[in-house]
Amino acid sequence: MAENRPRRPNSAELIAAVLDEGTWLSWDEAPLRVAEDGSEYAATLASAAERAGTDESIVTGEGRIGGHRVAAIVGEFHFLAGSIGRAAAERIVRAFERATEERIPLFAAPTSGGTRMQEGTPAFVTMVKITAAVGAFKAARLPYITYLRHPTTGGVFASWGSLGHVTVGEPGATIGFLGARVYESLYGKPFPDGVQTAENLWDHGLLDAVLPVEDLREIAIRFLSLVLAPREQPPVEDVPLERLPDVPAWESITRSRHPDRPGVRAVLRYGADDVIPLFGTGAGEWDRSLFLALARFEGVPCVVLGQDRQAEAAEKPLSPSGLRVARRGMRLSHELGIPLVSLIDTSGAALSKQAEEGGMAGEIARSLAELVALPEPTVCVLLGQGTGGGAIALMPADRVICAQHSWLSPLPPEGASAILYRTPDRAPEIADRQRVRSLDLLAAGIVDRIVAERPDAAEEPVEFSRRMAQAIAHELTRLTRMEPEVRMAARHDRYRRL
Numbered sequence: 001m002a003e004n005r006p007r008r009p010n011s012a013e014l015i016a017a018v019l020d021e022g023t024w025l026s027w028d029e030a031p032l033r034v035a036e037d038g039s040e041y042a043a044t045l046a047s048a049a050e051r052a053g054t055d056e057s058i059v060t061g062e063g064r065i066g067g068h069r070v071a072a073i074v075g076e077f078h079f080l081a082g083s084i085g086r087a088a089a090e091r092i093v094r095a096f097e098r099a100t101e102e103r104i105p106l107f108a109a110p111t112s113g114g115t116r117m118q119e120g121t122p123a124f125v126t127m128v129k130i131t132a133a134v135g136a137f138k139a140a141r142l143p144y145i146t147y148l149r150h151p152t153t154g155g156v157f158a159s160w161g162s163l164g165h166v167t168v169g170e171p172g173a174t175i176g177f178l179g180a181r182v183y184e185s186l187y188g189k190p191f192p193d194g195v196q197t198a199e200n201l202w203d204h205g206l207l208d209a210v211l212p213v214e215d216l217r218e219i220a221i222r223f224l225s226l227v228l229a230p231r232e233q234p235p236v237e238d239v240p241l242e243r244l245p246d247v248p249a250w251e252s253i254t255r256s257r258h259p260d261r262p263g264v265r266a267v268l269r270y271g272a273d274d275v276i277p278l279f280g281t282g283a284g285e286w287d288r289s290l291f292l293a294l295a296r297f298e299g300v301p302c303v304v305l306g307q308d309r310q311a312e313a314a315e316k317p318l319s320p321s322g323l324r325v326a327r328r329g330m331r332l333s334h335e336l337g338i339p340l341v342s343l344i345d346t347s348g349a350a351l352s353k354q355a356e357e358g359g360m361a362g363e364i365a366r367s368l369a370e371l372v373a374l375p376e377p378t379v380c381v382l383l384g385q386g387t388g389g390g391a392i393a394l395m396p397a398d399r400v401i402c403a404q405h406s407w408l409s410p411l412p413p414e415g416a417s418a419i420l421y422r423t424p425d426r427a428p429e430i431a432d433r434q435r436v437r438s439l440d441l442l443a444a445g446i447v448d449r450i451v452a453e454r455p456d457a458a459e460e461p462v463e464f465s466r467r468m469a470q471a472i473a474h475e476l477t478r479l480t481r482m483e484p485e486v487r488m489a490a491r492h493d494r495y496r497r498l
Contacts, residue, residue, distance in 0.1 A: 008150055008170075009213055010052075011059045011076040014109055018217045019063035019072065026061040027071075027095060031087035034119065041118050044080070052078035057112065058088040060095040065107065066221030068228060071099035075111040075149065075156075082112035084156060085119040089126030092160065096133035105143040105224060110161045113179065114154020127159045134163045141337035143227045147216055148175050148198065148207070165332055166223055166278065166294075168216065169198030169207045205280020205325075219276070226274055226294050227336050229301045244404055244452060249437040250428035252405040253413060255456050256384045257347075259313075262461035263383065264291050264306025264343045270462050271469020272297055275304075278332075280325065287322030288315055289346075292329050297341075298473035300480060302379075303333040305394060306343035309384055317350040318390040320358035323367050326394060330370050339377040339476050342394040348412065349390030360389070367393040372495065377479035377487065379472055382406040382438070382447065398491050399475045402447040403457060403468065407436040445497065449475070 009017060015024055035042035049055050057079040062071050073095050075082045084092075099106045115124045138144060146164030148157070150173035158177055169175055176196030183191040194200055198210045211219060255261070268275045273296040280286035289312040293304045305326045307318060326342075333340040349360055371378065371394065380397035386408035395408075409416070413431040414424035431437075441447040451471050457464040479487060 008077070008111075010078060011054060011074045011109075014074055014149075014213060015059070015061075015063070015072065017213050018107070018109075018220060019065055019070075020067065023063040024061055025063065026059070027098065028055070028060055028091065031056045032090045034086050044118065048079045052076050054079055056088050056091060057082045057084065057116075058091045060091055062104070065217065065224055068221075068224040069104050070224070071095055071102075071104050071106045073106065073108045073110075073160075075109060075152075077111045077113075077149075077151075080116060080118075082110070082156075083114060083116035084112060084126065085116035085123045086126060088116075089123065089130055092130050093133045096130075096137045096160075100133075100137045100140050100142065103140065103142060105145070105228070106137060107145050107147070107220060108160060108164065109147040109149055110152050110156045111149035112152060112154065112156040114156060124155065127155045131159045131163070134160050138163070138165075138335050141335060143224065143336060145220060145223055147213075148173060150174055151176075153177065153179055153196075162282075165227075165336060166208050166219075166276070167206075167282065168219065169201060169210045171198060171210055171212055173198040175201055175207075202279065204284050205286030205321075206282060206284055208278045208280070222274060222276055223294070226276060226296055226301050227338060229296060229299060244439065244450060246439065247405070247437070248428070249407065249431040249435075249440075250413070252407055252437045253385075253431055255405040255453075255458070256407060258456070258458040260458040260461070261309070261384055262457055262465050263309040263345055264304070265308065265310070266461055267343065267381075267383070267465045267468050267472075268293065268295055268304065268306075270465035271472070272304075273299060278329075281321065281328050283324070285321035285324055287319050287325055289318050290322035290325045292325055294332075295341075297469055297476055300339065300473060300476040302339040302341050302476060303329045303336070304341050304343070305329045306383075307346040307390070307394070309345045312346060317348060318346055319350050319355055320360045320363045323360075323363035323393055326367055327363075327370055330367075330374055333376045333378075334374060337376065339379065339480065340371075340374060340397075341379045341381065341472055341476070342371070342397065343381045343383045344386050344391045344394050344406075344408075345384035346387055346390045347385050348387035349393075364389040364393045368396060372396040372491075375484065375488065377476065377482075378491075379475045379479070381468065381472065382408060382441075383468070386436075387412050396491075396495065398479050398487055398494075399449070400447040401449045401451060401468070401471050401475065402438045402441055403451050403464075404438055404453040405456065406438055407431075408441060408446070409434055409436040445494075 180191040378397035382402040413427035
């Protein structure tokens with residue numbers, strides 16, 4: 001019985017599935033001449049073109065996705081296994097250059113066995129110019145989404161296939177650097193099963209999602225609609241400042257630890273216009289306690305970094321890889337030119353051998369350094385617990401909002417009590433003396449605004465989440481209307497005064 005294999009769309013079918021009907025316009029000119037007339041390679045290219053129905057392994061052009069004008073680079077596997085020679089590389093580079101010049105997003109859907117062996121090293125080194133073209137495109141702060149099809153290997157995966165802002169894999173696709181056949185020839189044993197699959201790469205934080213082509217158009221529309229939202233936003237209703245009761249610090253700490261307290265996912269579910277979750281560092285790591293997403297608040301697009309209290313409780317504390325996920329979010333904010341919102345809610349970074357050897361201290365330092373210097377508008381939300389370096393790593397921002405019962409401390413009060421008195425029993429006293437609660441943070445200039453809980457976010461999760469989202473939207477709108485130089489100077493002065 002024949003194996004039931006999924007049907008893989010060719011370049012024309014993929015273009016038809018993703019782009020708006022009737023909008024495709026080819027950018028392709030005659031391919032660069034790479035073979036002598038009458039040569040064996042010329043005959044090979046002619047035969048490949050006849051079989052594939054394309055003149056090269058790469059098709060480029062433009063169209064619209066959900067009404068958004070986009071450039072597209074699509075691989076054709078039926079043309080010499082989608083291999084990239086000098087002509088295909090030149091076509092890729094020209095597409096990136098034109099998209100950069102015309103300032104339009106780019107959608108790439110590679111499928112390739114890698115460098116074209118018939119052209120050897122001259123084809124191999126084109127990886128450099130392709131990567132340079134991608135870098136120039138991203139430096140122009142233009143959105144780039146990639147769909148890695150079956151198969152995507154070799155130099156394609158190691159250059160333009162791995163550089164998207166959002167990277168999606170085709171279900172069951174073989175995606176990897178070294179071909180399994182090459183590995184077996186070199187080492188005399190088969191490559192381990194299940195490694196070079198889209199699903200395994202997603203599980204290791206290298207892909208943001210695995211989606212069939214039928215679902216790709218929807219996610220592409222959502223991504224483009226979100227990141228291309230107009231930068232000039234209408235005014236949002238101001239969030240009134242309320243007179244808050246003078247609640248003892250220990251009561252706030254106790255409330256912040258309630259298992260039903262709404263976290264980052266609740267704020268996004270009830271308060272954001274649209275949310276596109278992303279996954280992992282893109283470099284082989286993930287940490288489920290750090291939630292990364294693209295979202296909009298009152299129409300303002302942003303990158304969201306949120307410490308997920310539920311994932312932290314169910315799995316493990318924030319790890320060094322979690323902060324590397326956060327730093328990916330900071331890069332996305334800069335490359336897309338949209339604000340960043342960080343939400344702090346952590347009982348503390350992991351204290352373990354693995355965390356020390358994984359560079360926890362260095363990751364905290366790098367997160368602080370990158371966030372302080374990020375040119376885009378930044379808003380931080382103290383949402384629940386705010387313990388130690390895991391909290392402060394996401395805190396530097398232009399504006400800081402604090403939930404009424406959130407708090408910030410170098411250690412859990414029980415830990416500070418143990419250091420000072422060799423017992424955790426004096427934690428309530430220590431919390432009061434260390435001035436950790438929201439009212440104290442406001443008085444010290446550490447936070448700018450407190451969002452009320454009535455009387456506890458755990459008792460009104462929907463209403464609280466919506467109030468918090470409204471406060472975030474207000475601050476984002478205010479910041480996006482400031483001149484960047486003025487905003488950055490104010491940020492510097494803010495932290496210089498601490």
